[in-house]
Amino acid sequence: MADEDKENKVKEIMRRKEEHIGICIEKPVQARRVRTLFDKVHLINNSLPEIDFDEIELATSFLGHKLSAPLIIGAMTGGAESAKTINGNLAKAAEKLGLGMVVGSQRAGLYDKRLGETYAISRMAGPNIFIGSNIGGAQISAGFCLDDARKLVDMLDADALYVHLNPAQEVVQPEGDMNYRNVLRGIKSFVEGLDVPVVVKEVGFGISGEVARKLEEAGVGAIEVAGTGGTSYAAVEYYRAREMGMKRKERMGELLWDWGIPTAAAVYSAVRNTKLPVVSSGGIRTGIDVAKSIAMGASACSVAWPLLKPAAESAEKAENALSDLIYGLKTAMFLTGSSNIKELGMARYVVTGDLKEWCDQLV
Numbered sequence: 001m002a003d004e005d006k007e008n009k010v011k012e013i014m015r016r017k018e019e020h021i022g023i024c025i026e027k028p029v030q031a032r033r034v035r036t037l038f039d040k041v042h043l044i045n046n047s048l049p050e051i052d053f054d055e056i057e058l059a060t061s062f063l064g065h066k067l068s069a070p071l072i073i074g075a076m077t078g079g080a081e082s083a084k085t086i087n088g089n090l091a092k093a094a095e096k097l098g099l100g101m102v103v104g105s106q107r108a109g110l111y112d113k114r115l116g117e118t119y120a121i122s123r124m125a126g127p128n129i130f131i132g133s134n135i136g137g138a139q140i141s142a143g144f145c146l147d148d149a150r151k152l153v154d155m156l157d158a159d160a161l162y163v164h165l166n167p168a169q170e171v172v173q174p175e176g177d178m179n180y181r182n183v184l185r186g187i188k189s190f191v192e193g194l195d196v197p198v199v200v201k202e203v204g205f206g207i208s209g210e211v212a213r214k215l216e217e218a219g220v221g222a223i224e225v226a227g228t229g230g231t232s233y234a235a236v237e238y239y240r241a242r243e244m245g246m247k248r249k250e251r252m253g254e255l256l257w258d259w260g261i262p263t264a265a266a267v268y269s270a271v272r273n274t275k276l277p278v279v280s281s282g283g284i285r286t287g288i289d290v291a292k293s294i295a296m297g298a299s300a301c302s303v304a305w306p307l308l309k310p311a312a313e314s315a316e317k318a319e320n321a322l323s324d325l326i327y328g329l330k331t332a333m334f335l336t337g338s339s340n341i342k343e344l345g346m347a348r349y350v351v352t353g354d355l356k357e358w359c360d361q362l363v
């Protein structure tokens with residue numbers, strides 16, 4: 001790419017990243033008419049838990065890395081000035097609490113070394129944490145190759161490469177890339193060529209059981225379902241399309257605002273269709289959601305949007321938001337008589353209403 005084109009590309013990406021952060025902090029971007037359906041998962045209250053709250057053990061492991069609780073900060077950002085502060089604060093909070101984190105798409109870091117620092121700050125502030133690198137499926141179709149993947153992993157000394165699948169976002173995004181050919185082949189090449197595992201995630205529209213199976217066949221190490229019911233990336237891109245006067249994209253944003261597989265249904269399906277570790281994400285808002293996810297078979301949970309504003313303000317605020325989630329999880333463990341994460345994984349629950357229909361009909 002010529003220097004001038006590269007410079008323009010970098011500016012475009014930086015602008016987009018700042019807009020994503022600004023929109024997610026200031027505008028309503030959560031699902032409107034659909035929910036995660038965790039409200040239809042009922043853990044059974046145990047009035048005789050026979051355990052001491054203070055002795056409940058939350059530690060677990062993910063892809064061979066120890067986590068002090070089954071929580072990983074969801075992929076959000078990088079490639080812009082404010083993103084550097086956010087990633088630094090998130091990593092500080094993760095380091096303090098012994099949790100993991102994933103950075104946002106690192107495409108910008110490939111074009112420009114200075115932007116690389118907005119991601120690398122996570123490793124500087126979190127020298128001991130599990131960190132995931134990140135790239136989009138559409139970039140694979142556009143020529144992103146194994147060598148590029150290695151550079152992203154090296155940039156952070158990352159413990160895994162996350163590939164996000166986001167066709168529904170690309171459709172609404174003003175600069176969206178709607179060629180999604182050969183993505184699975186690319187993922188397979190990363191699995192074969194990288195020294196770290198590949199994790200595949202969505203961005204809030206949900207990975208189906210069928211797709212999870214294909215990913216397992218391709219050799220990925222884990223799946224993060226990122227289902228519907230939390231942040232809607234169709235909503236985020238809707239505001240950008242509206243601002244740019246792109247009427248058709250704006251209408252698609254409206255139409256797809258609530259598109260996708262509710263997170264609880266996606267977890268149910270991924271757990272039944274594969275033997276892979278499944279990360280529950282998309283609309284995880286309380287420790288009870290985390291507990292329900294683990295009871296349904298997830299290995300860990302990931303939370304993004306609720307941490308954005310706190311992390312833009314300080315590491316302490318991000319830490320506080322995470323500590324609230326952990327306390328809620330511990331409470332749910334107490335009330336189900338689960339003294340550790342393994343026991344929580346066996347806790348009984350009942351599924352009702354429309355989630356039952358999803359579970360009956362999803363393969």
Ligand SMILES: Cc1cc2nc3c(=O)[nH]c(=O)nc-3n(C[C@H](O)[C@H](O)[C@H](O)COP(=O)(O)O)c2cc1C
Pocket residue numbers: 020021024074075076077103104105134163164201202203204226229230231281282283284302303304305306308
């Ligand atoms: C500000 C923001 C930026 C995001 N950027 C990325 C990204 O670059 N790569 C990615 O894989 N997911 C990205 N996501 C999606 C999240 O990782 C997550 O899948 C989604 O927001 C659903 O989780 P939530 O409801 O907890 O926010 C972003 C989310 C937010 C809120």
